[in-house]
Amino acid sequence: MSVYLGIEGGKAKTTAIAANEKGKILAKVEGECIDFNLVPLAKARKNLKNVLDVLAERVENQPFQAVAVSLTSLPGTAGKRDTASLCNGIIDCERILIDRDLFIAMQSIYQPGARAVVISGIGSSVAVEDENGKRTSFGSWGHLLGDEGSGYQISLSAIRYAIRAEQGMEPSTQLTHEIFDYFEVADFRELRALLEKTESDPKGISDFAGRVFRCANHGDAAAIGIVGAQAMLLAETVKTLLRDLPEDTTIGLWGGIFRYNRLFRNEFSMRLLEQSGSYQIQMLDYPPECGALFAAYKLCNVPITEEIIKNTDVYRGLRV
CATH class of the missing domain: 3.30.420.40 (ATPase, nucleotide binding domain)
Incomplete structure (x- = not known):
């Protein structure tokens, strides 16, 4: 054997x-x-x-x-x-x-031909391989430099929006309540103090993305806008790598953001299909x-x- x-x-x-x-x-x-x-x-x-x-x-x-x-x-x-x-x-x-x-x-993705993988979790990254086996990748910059469409960036965008809303610069949002509840703080000053102590723990911040998706699914305009914007940014990154590949390239998706959030997955796929309606987009099997x-x-x-x-x-x- x-x-x-x-x-x-x-x-x-x-x-x-x-x-x-x-x-x-x-x-x-x-x-x-x-x-x-x-x-x-x-x-x-x-x-x-x-x-x-x-x-x-x-x-x-x-x-x-x-x-x-x-x-x-x-x-x-x-x-x-x-x-x-x-x-x-x-x-x-x-x-x-x-x-x-x-x-x-x-x-x-064991089928022959060009292929790509996009992963979004705490961070995000993308890799492609052409028909001849040449490989290229983008992403994995980490939470400080930022990965488009990652859980961390979705969460950070939500926090920043809620702070602006608190100051009257944006319409109010359910995200504010979710932030205080998730991080167990009374106001944004407490949140700042907490994040300064835990900035080395990106997962704790990234996991708040689940609350953002929940708000979006319940119709919160700010959350919907954040999800759409981050999905678009990640899709634009992927489009750059796919530009020279066949229109029927198979694209596999992986990571918690794709696996558990249909709203993000659908928005990302829609943006990607604008470049080629023939892309084969699927969750990795x-x-x-x-x-x-x-x-x-x-x-x-x-x-x-x-x-x-x-x-x-x-x-x-x-x-x-």
């Missing part, structure tokens, strides 16, 4: 799945962060070893034919030195790929660890067959 390993190395946790050549999932293990740009290398290696020790036992110590790892912090494919620094002595495999999460996620598994198959020139897809669908259904 041949065993292939796909690992999603996220900011908060690591998810690894091992599968045979037919796509049957043999084991799934979760662990702590292995991204050596986010945690010290020694800790990243320890966390990776903890995951691999459990996996190896569950697959009865079968050797891995190929391993693909996605890391959020990478700008592109990791070189031999970084790969060795993380994996030597832990993963015994000749074929190891460590790549940016965007490019690994793109592997779950598979979670990131499956993209990593498909990348591992690709390292060994294993085609993604109907049987592999069927077995991966079983895993996806169990995961949900």
Whole structure:
């Protein structure tokens, strides 16, 4: 039996799945962060070893034919030195790929041809690959420089609007009440003090985007305008990268902002389709660890067959 390993190395946790050549999932293990740009290398290696020790036992110590790892912090494919620094002595495999999460996620669009992936969560980013395999990416600038259409920017835009409304510069909005309730403050001065203390926690601010979407769904004009503006900005970024790609390019969407907010997803798609009505826009069918598994198959020139897809669908259904 041949065993292939796909690992999603996220900011908060690591998810690894091992599968045979037919796509049957043999084991799934979760662990702590292995991204050596986010945690010290020694800790990243320890966390990776903890995951691999459990996996190896569950697959009865079968050797891995190929391993693909996605890391959020990478700008592109990791070189031999970084790969060795993380994996030597832990993963015994000749074929190891460590790549940016965007490019690994793109592997779950397994159909031939040009493709793109757009991710929006705390931050946002986009990557495209043309028919010849040339890759380009934008985004992931972080919350200080700003990512269009991200949860953080949606939340920050709402807070800024509510402050202007409080000063009489904009019409009143339900966002003001939601801000005070969510952040548990009495006024904007308390909010400022709180944010100054917690500015290193972008997730806490980003999660407020859920309240913005709720206000928009209830007809709040300010919230609707903010959602539309951020969706348009992200769409314009994506349009720039798609300009030289075929009109029927497949575009996969991922991240909490797309997954849980139909209003944003629809507004974004509408803006994108203004450039080409033939774009194939869809939520990614598979979670990131499956993209990593498909990348591992690709390292060994294993085609993604109907049987592999069927077995991966079983895993996806169990995961949900």
